[in-house]
Amino acid sequence: MAKIVTAFGTPHTPFLPEQVSKAPGQLKPEAMMNEVRQRLEKAKPDVIIVFTSDHFVNFFYDHFPAFCIGVIDEAETTPETGCNMPHYSLRGHKKMAAALHRAALKSNFDLATAQEIKLEHTIMVPLHFITPDMNIPIIPIYNGGLAPPAPSARRCYSLGRMVRRFVEDWDGDERVALMASGSVSLEVGGPRDTSWFDEPWVETVKGLIRKGDYQGVARRATEQKMLAAGNVAHELLNWTTVFGALDGALPDYLDSQRGSVFAAWDLEDGR
Known part of the structure; x- marks a missing residue:
């Protein structure tokens, strides 16, 4: 059977690649990304299940599903203002994604595709x-x-539990990584300055992660609390989905800068 061998979470700050290219080896976020990268390389995954939020590239207000899975052979990057990166092309795992979609429907998760x-x-x-x-x-x-x-957040946590069951039942030997993308506290284009963040909330979430109390995060991450932490602090839901698949495993790396958390889990032992 397949197994989840690692999980990780990072922010996706769009201007970080350009900042790092101008000051290589000097920025803390680059060092934290490297900590996560080293653990992923050690785990040697065959596929990464990415839990993320679309920022009005694939979806807009007139068509914005609660959950959507990409059942793709391949996809390419699209140019974005303020995000200076090379053009990339990535393969998908269409067979596994299609099976995960079917498993989700059977488990009462109505994912769009x-x-x-x-x-x-x-x-x-x-x-x-x-x-x-x-x-x-x-x-x-x-x-x-x-x-x-x-x-x-509780629904997202339950989705993560379902994904874990799917991987464990999958008729294949893939080594699976899980990725949570996003910040815990962040305001973009709202009334508060982008330098603002909800430090007590970030420390609360970090403390719960450190203890492996992932259900505690799901209980506390109400819509009102996340909105109070920033107009895009809903990105914590991507993390909460991964938490549902961790079965209480403790992180072997955890750090943060302002409203962004970086974490990694070694799940090689099957936990």
């Missing part, structure tokens, strides 16, 4: 640093929290 997607910074900024060779296929699962009302 997309057979064509454009890759944007919410996926590509983490992978730019963590898998620079772009040689690991992905299965993207989008969360519609950017356009409230959002799925609840």
Whole structure:
């Protein structure tokens, strides 16, 4: 059977690649990305299931599903203002993604599907640093929290549990990585300055992660609390989905800068 061998989470700050290119080896976020990259390389995954949020590249208010899985053979990046990265092409794992979609429906998770997607910074900024060779296929699962009302954190946690069951039942030997993309506290284009973040909330979430109390995060991450932490702080839902698949495993790496958390889990022992 397949197994989840690692999980990780990072922010997807769009201007980070350019910042790092201008000051290599000098920025803390680059060092934290490298910590995560080293752990992913050690795990040697065959596929990465990516839990992310689309920032109005594939979806808009007139068509914004609560959850959508990309059932793709291949996808390419699209140019974005403020995100200076090379053009990338990534393979998907279409067979596994299609099976995951069917398993989700049987488990009462009504995921939409997309057979064509454009890759944007919410996926590509983490992978730019963590898998620079772009040689690991992905299965993207989008969360519609950017356009409230959002799925609840508890629903996302349950989706993560379902994904874990699917991987364990999958008739294959893939080594699977899980990726959570996004920040815990962040305001973009809202009334608060982008330098603002909810430090007590970030420390609360970090403390719960450190203890492995992932259900505690799901209980506390109400829609009101996430909105209070920033107009895009719903990105925590991507993390909460991964938490549901961890079975209580503790992180072997955890750090943060302002409203962004970086974490990695070694799950090789099957936990």
